[in-house]
Amino acid sequence: MKLYDYILSPSCYKVRLLASLIGAKLDLQSVDFHPGQEHKGDALLTLNPAGAIPILEDGAFVLTESSAMLAYLAATTAPEWEGRETPDMSAKVQQWLAFSHRLTASLGGARLVEMLHGNGDLDALQGAGIAALRELEAALFEQRLAGQSFLVGEQPTIADIACFPYVALAPDGSITLDPYPSIRLWMRAIRSLPGFIEMPGIHRLHDLVPDPQSSKEDH
Amino acid sequence: MTDTAMKDAWYPVGLCSDLSADGRKTRLMGEPITVKTGPVGAPEVLNADNEPLPVIIRFGHVWTSLGAPQTDLFTIPEADQPSRKLVDVGVVRVKCSPLRAVENFLDIAHFPFVHTDILGAEPHTEVEDYKVEIRDEEDEVWATKVKFFQPQAAKSAEGGITTEYMYRVPAPTCSVLYKTCPPRPGEWDVICLFVQPLTEDLCDVWPWMALYDEDNTMTELIHFQQMIFLQDRSILENQIPTRLPLDPGMEMPTRADMTSVAYRRWLKRHNYTYGAQLVAK
């Protein structure tokens, strides 16, 4: 499988992250999104007329939306990440996949304005982003009450991966994550998963590895 | 006006490869400016009153000044060597002081924690003593014999190596890094951080590189440098205070910070204080 990828794109990162978590192999093809605008060039427009990345190619099969790529990766490699054990879970996964597009539009839009000279009404984007974060916080709080760490149950699903990147990078668009304790714990749970990889703007959880200083003292 | 010294300096305001006749509106030290292709095809920078500002084209960027620059923009002779790849990395906006952005670029001790497994990794955190000087003739800050262990020093590096660096500050918001070049021992890769001060707390950062690299595509090189800088961005936007404190009591340096100490001293000496905090608050 080949992913047309941009290191700073949270949507591309979703696909890289899930692939890493489930051990799926991806060939990465770097796209000069900025400053080169390669995604608006002829070659990539033939793959995705919308002029957007990521694009996933599996032989002749081409996908253009990150949520679809997550579903495809999970279905082909790790069905437990699909979250389809019950009708309720299936429906909730769909709900959060749809919700993730609101995060892209709001938090992602603010990030483009604040970081990469994008256009947009920053106040409106931030306002919509905060509304979405509050909804997510409330939902994750209810999950905690039910003893569940992730959006759709005790185990992570593609719903978590679809929502995580733009939330974690909200500060890039000058939207603070300080007021959301349940989001903080949820992000920590995702960042602690075996196989988790970072993207720029999301730092390593250094506390997950033992302190090299004390191990030196022990030996 | 205390910022006269910095008004006379040169600043990057755009990529030569990304100019249009319509122009791009931006800011320089609070002043609105327009960067565009002029009537005869040459790059042009206009102030708010549509008056032309001085222009230099160098290192793939358009440079201008709000004042009357007394000196030419610095040069990087190594960058002119043939067969180097000249990499326009693009622009990233950061809500921080332009001086904080440069100071971070001069710092190696953060590599294991901020650029983990790329430019540094625990337990290789020690910064050995290196040499720092303010070269009076060139009027530049230089740090040499800087050595650090890096897991993946550059896109072209395989596995961990001890990398040697030289840092140079030739202008208040610009820094040039010379770094061991894995495919060509004896040569230095050139990595630059050019900072456009939009205000004292906001800047556009234009990284630029002149590398010997035959293995990677231009896009891969751009992505590597964008990744590194974006890892720094979340640090730069969370330093308190936002402006660089020149009061020595405000922040506590160690021997590893000798470059930063010299940079702050040099800024103070020249009254380069746009983006600085002079008194402890």
Place this chain on the structure above:
Amino acid sequence: MTHTLSLPWTPVALSSDVPPGTVIPAKLSSGPIAVWRTQSGHLSANGDRCPHRGMRLSHGFVRGETLSCIYHGWRFADDGSCTHIPAHPNLTPPSAIKCNPRQAKESGGVIWVADELPDEEPVFFEGYKPLRSLVVAADETSVREATQATDVDSGLAVNHAGTDIRLLVSDLDGEQVFVILLLAENTSPEACVSASRWAEVMRQKAERICNHGETT
């Protein structure tokens, strides 16, 4: 009456929101703080600024019994003293290097912080446990109006659908308030969910009142 704003201790988080080995950002009237819990469960708070380069310590990480700055890994003990500088692993950090420690205390499932150790204990709502916290972009008067709450002890009281709710309200920065919801200890899980959803609606209402000057 806004007596909640003048308590000697400021409520900054729920105990359950800061599990062992984590750090969170919070605010006192004197400025931002980092609140952290060691692996062994000890709670600390200090000014949210590393004395080295001013980086916010709440972005850092907790290993064992110390808090490390994310920027250069400088390590601090619960008394604010610097115990390790990774760039100079063999150096004993000078005692002058400190990240301003604050007083932190847990009472009734709430984390309370003060600049200096107050004479009094934090307030305690006998028979209540905290549910969750919310930041409301409104003033306390608007929260009061939206919830139609009445004053009790050091907080507000309201009954929603038969559930007794206490609100602990404190000012964050003049434009926002920090609210902790407390419910009676025997409240059912369903009523907890219902109270949380009520709080979301009340927040929107309070913000509308505050923004548009709506009064009841």
